[in-house]
Amino acid sequence: MPVWQGGGFPVIWCFMPLDWFPLWLSLKVAVAATVLSLAPGLWLGWRLRNRQSPGHGMLWPLALPPTVLLYYLLALLGAEGGLSFTWPGAVAAAMVQAVPLLAISAQAAFERVDRACLRAARSLGASEWRVFRRVGLPLARGSLLAATVLCFARALGDCGLTLIVAGLMPGRVSMLDAAVRRAVESPGGALARGLALLVSVAAIAVLALAGRLLSRRVAG
Amino acid sequence: MIHARFRKNLPPGPASPGFTLDVEVQAPAGISVLFGPGGSGKTLILDAIAGFIAPDEGRILLDDEILFDAPARVNLPPRARRCGYVFPAGALFPHMTLRRNLAFAVEHRPRLERHRKVNEMLERFRLVDCAGCRPREVSASERQRAAIARALIGSPRLLLLDEPGRGLETPLRAELHAILRQVRADFRIPILLATCDLKECFELADSMLVLSGGRILQSGPPRAIAERPASVEVARLLGIFNLFQVEIAELDPQRNLSRLRLGEHLLSGPYFPGKLRGDRVWLCVRPEQLSVAGRDARPGPNQIPAQLERAVELPQSVRLEFAGGLAVEISRAEFEQQKHNKEWLVEFPTQALRVL
Numbered sequence: 071m072p073v074w075q076g077g078g079f080p081v082i083w084c085f086m087p088l089d090w091f092p093l094w095l096s097l098k099v100a101v102a103a104t105v106l107s108l109a110p111g112l113w114l115g116w117r118l119r120n121r122q123s124p125g126h127g128m129l130w131p132l133a134l135p136p137t138v139l140l141y142y143l144l145a146l147l148g149a150e151g152g153l154s155f156t157w158p159g160a161v162a163a164a165m166v167q168a169v170p171l172l173a174i175s176a177q178a179a180f181e182r183v184d185r186a187c188l189r190a191a192r193s194l195g196a197s198e199w200r201v202f203r204r205v206g207l208p209l210a211r212g213s214l215l216a217a218t219v220l221c222f223a224r225a226l227g228d229c230g231l232t233l234i235v236a237g238l239m240p241g242r243v244s245m246l247d248a249a250v251r252r253a254v255e256s257p258g259g260a261l262a263r264g265l266a267l268l269v270s271v272a273a274i275a276v277l278a279l280a281g282r283l284l285s286r287r288v289a290g
Numbered sequence: 291m292i293h294a295r296f297r298k299n300l301p302p303g304p305a306s307p308g309f310t311l312d313v314e315v316q317a318p319a320g321i322s323v324l325f326g327p328g329g330s331g332k333t334l335i336l337d338a339i340a341g342f343i344a345p346d347e348g349r350i351l352l353d354d355e356i357l358f359d360a361p362a363r364v365n366l367p368p369r370a371r372r373c374g375y376v377f378p379a380g381a382l383f384p385h386m387t388l389r390r391n392l393a394f395a396v397e398h399r400p401r402l403e404r405h406r407k408v409n410e411m412l413e414r415f416r417l418v419d420c421a422g423c424r425p426r427e428v429s430a431s432e433r434q435r436a437a438i439a440r441a442l443i444g445s446p447r448l449l450l451l452d453e454p455g456r457g458l459e460t461p462l463r464a465e466l467h468a469i470l471r472q473v474r475a476d477f478r479i480p481i482l483l484a485t486c487d488l489k490e491c492f493e494l495a496d497s498m499l500v501l502s503g504g505r506i507l508q509s510g511p512p513r514a515i516a517e518r519p520a521s522v523e524v525a526r527l528l529g530i531f532n533l534f535q536v537e538i539a540e541l542d543p544q545r546n547l548s549r550l551r552l553g554e555h556l557l558s559g560p561y562f563p564g565k566l567r568g569d570r571v572w573l574c575v576r577p578e579q580l581s582v583a584g585r586d587a588r589p590g591p592n593q594i595p596a597q598l599e600r601a602v603e604l605p606q607s608v609r610l611e612f613a614g615g616l617a618v619e620i621s622r623a624e625f626e627q628q629k630h631n632k633e634w635l636v637e638f639p640t641q642a643l644r645v646l
Contacts, residue, residue: 186381
């Protein structure tokens with residue numbers, strides 16, 4: 071049944087006290103994971119660029135089955151107590167995937183920077199950190215912004231690992247995707263539709279932003 | 291004084307055959323030009339000295355400081371070598387103004403000194419008016435000057451220039467050469483310049499290293515190399531010679547004479563020490579050393595008939611190209627007198643002949 075015909079969907083939007091908590095939590099986790107991933111992700115991307123190695127080994131957290139990663143994460147964060155099933159735990163889980171993703175895109179972005187400029191900076195006596203900060207970052211700015219937005223989108227929409235680590239404990243931590251899941255299982259289905267629509271709109275908005283940044287980069 | 295002796299092996303890749311660079315470069319203060327065709331290893335030498343690539347063997351010394359030493363595992367990073375490097379297109383930082391570009395190189399200095407240095411360089415290289423512009427907003431020659439100024443502002447002990455004249459029009463090139471001569475006079479450091487332009491060599495070089503296939507074939511003042519190329523390869527690279535295979539038919543040390551067989555003709559030349567009768571050697575003579583005459587003129591010694599294929603107008607002379615790859619350069623006035631010749635004789639002056 072199409073969304074717009076479903077059992078009084080707009081009415082529910084207007085009058086039902088919608089639980090905004092999952093959305094805020096998802097945003098909070100995604101923002102925190104992205105911000106915390108920035109420094110290690112960009113620096114790692116920079117190092118990978120200088121090594122001239124493809125660095126695809128970095129992507130292993132994305133290639134592993136979620137259950138295997140879950141096992142590692144729970145072992146690392148402490149299954150009971152510790153960080154598991156708390157929102158910092160969700161941030162950590164999101165970061166495991168965000169950092170390599172960001173590093174790979176950052177490497178590609180840095181590789182497009184004119185090598186002569188970087189060499190010139192080094193021959194002028196600049197330390198590696200100064201070359202990175204004063205030349206590498208500004209020259210790759212557009213692509214790096216786009217990479218960050220994509221990384222954020224991934225963290226926001228991540229329904230694999232984050233769901234398992236943080237989202238399966240109703241009442242303790244409730245992420246957006248977990249909320250959608252529960253709503254789907256609950257009778258009625260209108261809430262599920264509403265939430266799904268909300269998530270889709272948020273995802274499309276994020277991707278549109280990334281697309282604009284990328285196209286500006288190409289045009290400039 | 292820079293003294294570099296090293297070997298670098300580049301294994302064959304999918305796009306390129308293998309390449310081995312094995313050179314010894316020694317350059318005192320003044321301009322030393324690395325001359326060679328593309329792919330001869332000029333840039334690789336500059337990169338190894340600047341520290342962008344590590345050679346496999348050898349050592350690099352700059353003013354008695356070891357920059358690189360393979361046995362001792364010394365390899366200073368580029369930032370510690372104090373070598374100014376001017377890249378082919380300048381490689382100015384596009385997101386900074388020219389002033390900020392220059393300031394980048396002296397950022398660790400105290401504020402006042404930094405300010406003074408930048409202003410001094412902007413003035414010296416006539417960049418004051420465009421100091422606030424980004425590199426893409428200024429002309430090619432201003433970009434070039436800014437790149438040289440930026441490389442020099444940190445008082446490097448050595449200046450490396452990779453094809454600085456590439457992409458510049460002729461008047462701008464002349465201006466660049468004037469600037470480089472000024473830099474040579476003011477800074478008194480070794481300047482290594484890579485180019486494939488022979489004119490640039492003669493304009494600038496105190497000494498010249500002829501490079502091909504990763505090896506140095508000959509070094510010395512450009513005039514000396516043009517007078518006496520050490521091998522056929524060098525003569526070919528310079529591209530300013532007629533080269534013919536000849537056989538030594540006669541050698542007479544007493545009368546300082548020799549006879550060379552070129553096809554069915556015999557030419558007399560000076561005595562060539564170290565050669566034997568019957569040797570097949572390369573006759574090497576520059577186009578402007580030859581002269582031409584019409585068939586109807588009185589035949590003199592050392593003249594051979596030749597078939598004119600075309601006359602090429604050069605800025606200051608005319609180049610006559612004969613069948614068999616023989617070229618002669620004569621003045622325009624001389625050409626005006628002779629241009630109605632039906633048949634041509636090319637005269638080889640005895641003392642101009644050189645064999646390799």
